Amino acid sequence: MTTETVSAASPEVPDLVERQSVTLFDESQPLTLASGRTIGPITVAYQTYGELSPRRDNAIFICHALTGDAHVAGRHREDDRKSGWWDGFVGPGKALDTDRYFVICANVLGGCQGTTGPTSINPATGEQWGPDFPFITVSDIVTVHKALVDHLGIERLLAVIGGSLGGMQVLEWAAQYPDGLASAIVLAAGAKLNAQGIAFNAVGRRAIYADPAFKSGRYYGEEHLPRFGLALARMIAHITYLSEQSIELKFGRKLQHSEELTYDLLKETEFQIESYLHHQGKQFVERFDANSYLFVTRAMDYFDLVESHGPMTTALGKTDARFLVVAYTTDWLFPTPQSREIVRSLLESGQHASFAELDSPYGHDAFLIDSQLPMLARLVTPFLETTYQTIAQRQGTRDKS
Amino acid sequence: MTTETVSAASPEVPDLVERQSVTLFDESQPLTLASGRTIGPITVAYQTYGELSPRRDNAIFICHALTGDAHVAGRHREDDRKSGWWDGFVGPGKALDTDRYFVICANVLGGCQGTTGPTSINPATGEQWGPDFPFITVSDIVTVHKALVDHLGIERLLAVIGGSLGGMQVLEWAAQYPDGLASAIVLAAGAKLNAQGIAFNAVGRRAIYADPAFKSGRYYGEEHLPRFGLALARMIAHITYLSEQSIELKFGRKLQHSEELTYDLLKETEFQIESYLHHQGKQFVERFDANSYLFVTRAMDYFDLVESHGPMTTALGKTDARFLVVAYTTDWLFPTPQSREIVRSLLESGQHASFAELDSPYGHDAFLIDSQLPMLARLVTPFLETTYQTIAQRQGTRDKS
Numbered sequence: 001m002t003t004e005t006v007s008a009a010s011p012e013v014p015d016l017v018e019r020q021s022v023t024l025f026d027e028s029q030p031l032t033l034a035s036g037r038t039i040g041p042i043t044v045a046y047q048t049y050g051e052l053s054p055r056r057d058n059a060i061f062i063c064h065a066l067t068g069d070a071h072v073a074g075r076h077r078e079d080d081r082k083s084g085w086w087d088g089f090v091g092p093g094k095a096l097d098t099d100r101y102f103v104i105c106a107n108v109l110g111g112c113q114g115t116t117g118p119t120s121i122n123p124a125t126g127e128q129w130g131p132d133f134p135f136i137t138v139s140d141i142v143t144v145h146k147a148l149v150d151h152l153g154i155e156r157l158l159a160v161i162g163g164s165l166g167g168m169q170v171l172e173w174a175a176q177y178p179d180g181l182a183s184a185i186v187l188a189a190g191a192k193l194n195a196q197g198i199a200f201n202a203v204g205r206r207a208i209y210a211d212p213a214f215k216s217g218r219y220y221g222e223e224h225l226p227r228f229g230l231a232l233a234r235m236i237a238h239i240t241y242l243s244e245q246s247i248e249l250k251f252g253r254k255l256q257h258s259e260e261l262t263y264d265l266l267k268e269t270e271f272q273i274e275s276y277l278h279h280q281g282k283q284f285v286e287r288f289d290a291n292s293y294l295f296v297t298r299a300m301d302y303f304d305l306v307e308s309h310g311p312m313t314t315a316l317g318k319t320d321a322r323f324l325v326v327a328y329t330t331d332w333l334f335p336t337p338q339s340r341e342i343v344r345s346l347l348e349s350g351q352h353a354s355f356a357e358l359d360s361p362y363g364h365d366a367f368l369i370d371s372q373l374p375m376l377a378r379l380v381t382p383f384l385e386t387t388y389q390t391i392a393q394r395q396g397t398r399d400k401s
Numbered sequence: 402m403t404t405e406t407v408s409a410a411s412p413e414v415p416d417l418v419e420r421q422s423v424t425l426f427d428e429s430q431p432l433t434l435a436s437g438r439t440i441g442p443i444t445v446a447y448q449t450y451g452e453l454s455p456r457r458d459n460a461i462f463i464c465h466a467l468t469g470d471a472h473v474a475g476r477h478r479e480d481d482r483k484s485g486w487w488d489g490f491v492g493p494g495k496a497l498d499t500d501r502y503f504v505i506c507a508n509v510l511g512g513c514q515g516t517t518g519p520t521s522i523n524p525a526t527g528e529q530w531g532p533d534f535p536f537i538t539v540s541d542i543v544t545v546h547k548a549l550v551d552h553l554g555i556e557r558l559l560a561v562i563g564g565s566l567g568g569m570q571v572l573e574w575a576a577q578y579p580d581g582l583a584s585a586i587v588l589a590a591g592a593k594l595n596a597q598g599i600a601f602n603a604v605g606r607r608a609i610y611a612d613p614a615f616k617s618g619r620y621y622g623e624e625h626l627p628r629f630g631l632a633l634a635r636m637i638a639h640i641t642y643l644s645e646q647s648i649e650l651k652f653g654r655k656l657q658h659s660e661e662l663t664y665d666l667l668k669e670t671e672f673q674i675e676s677y678l679h680h681q682g683k684q685f686v687e688r689f690d691a692n693s694y695l696f697v698t699r700a701m702d703y704f705d706l707v708e709s710h711g712p713m714t715t716a717l718g719k720t721d722a723r724f725l726v727v728a729y730t731t732d733w734l735f736p737t738p739q740s741r742e743i744v745r746s747l748l749e750s751g752q753h754a755s756f757a758e759l760d761s762p763y764g765h766d767a768f769l770i771d772s773q774l775p776m777l778a779r780l781v782t783p784f785l786e787t788t789y790q791t792i793a794q795r796q797g798t799r800d801k802s
Binding site: 034035036037131133135192193194195196198199200202203205206207209210211212216217228229232235236239242244247248250251252253261263264265266268270271273274277278294295298301302304307332335 | 435436437438532534536593594595596597599600601603604606607608610611612613617618629630633636637640643645648649651652653654662664665666667669671672674675678679695696699702703705708733736
């Protein structure tokens, strides 16, 4: 890293980033989904950071989690109060060093942050898709993202990285496009969602279905949106993103408004943890669509690497990508054994697989929490560095020969 | 145990049991609740098993859990398809041996299975209480049960036993009526509900509040009851009663109706675990009242032994009752450290405390599951036996002196 590069990371330089989008799979060549249905055109919303190297060998694709989006770092406008969702991890001099790497993140198919999803217009009717949007899977999500990467002229990604549903996408990338990536970084994820995870998704979805404003998904343009149901779904899910320890440490049994218990049955936010969850639910409905939530959680339920691609050694055995698999001690949505299973399979196939279980009290969400990023960076930075060098050496050997 | 006693346990003898009830705390002498409000009269629904000994020293009081009732064992009619909720543990020759002990269980205050609660008539209005029912706490529940035990002419119980919210009641018994019990058996419980537990109760309650049929609790006599909300609350809670292991073992990712995925967004019961939870929710609303659920979960949230009775060594230090505290390895609603904390405090006070962490894959519900009862019985049977002998010896000594 040169001095000039470091100075580019100085706070004086604005961190503004542009929303980009591209339309792929037009009507004449639509995408055939895992369900057998077709869809096209597909608009993909994405953002990029840093510069693609002349050899096009420094591109990292970030797969976002369930309710994430393409806005991974920086701000769209100078007066934005918040930066992107992984701003502590992506940027000049950061773990995904945008002085060095070309970083891409795109909203998922079926999402509601710019990529085609249930809120988009169905070209056949001229109206929003709603529940008629075709069922999507993690495989479909990855297929669309691969098309974006092709469109950007990148043959082989330096790395695909993601946590949770993002980690599932990384595994799917490796299985579906084994030559498309030089490394895979899987965080807080697994090769499938376990029954407990499906159960939590199911009760969340039921909260949405049961909201009278949901109207079987045909609520666009209505006065009332299924905000109650969606907020409740988020509140339920949010509990699973935290650990018992972190929730106990932060909230315990502290009261929200008073020193004394109120003995009021209809008071919903007596304890701080209740108030916190309500706030999470309320914030979420401002930025997310209920139909999208149904589609994307179902994609997560459906994901099963082995079901789709055969035994794990076969599913992951076709790629020569280097793997870094990271679990968190207090993650109970994707407990560590799920990561170990992936790593064991990779090692059995003689592949390169690094594994770390990071000690964090923050549960599943640890990969998103600023204070927990430095310990992740200490693994990711050298892993990417080594991967990059390995590629460069191979390329050098090839150039000479 | 004599041969005659054993023959009384033969299957030919019907296990019929009668519903009983008594009215306590009449209007002239109402019960003052922890909230400061008063209520009276209070009807208490209870059931008894076995015979009270002439010395009245063989009575065991069972505290039921959140949604349990007084019908702990046996059948009300010969054609009842189901026996009571702890039929595998209570009866002739069983762990709580009704050939030997006089066993009592009563529905909790605020419940909906015969004891005064929100579905009862408010004498002031002649209508059902609904949300105007006074706020109740674990302390209030125990006060009412103590009054029942007094009414039955029992000065000192041989044991008070209960799991989960029932275990909380056992702790409250020991703190509130230190001379009222010779032993305390606390199963899968803790001295307070942690923040994660409050969080799950909170999202369950929110599902009820958000059901349009709830109408702020004034739904009695309406065409529609808040069945959706109550069922969803139960589904959420039910996940917390199971362990990740048991749910994975029993359901995994098995599909309910077909061999193949349907790719149908609005299909709510595609996976077996979803169908199972729906069934649990559906069954529950047939037997439980939404207002009761709100009151009783709030009582559980509010329970904090130390908050009410001072440091644990003080709270539990006044009784000379022998304690048996049992935790289950996979219980994540009341993890083992909560039991250890109780036991440590008892030992620090020089009290008798036995502790066991039972290895079970069944999570919090293990104390209710038939297959898991023998290992619990192996602890409880000798513990009760020893307690009974200790009392008899003391009594003998006293009789001679």
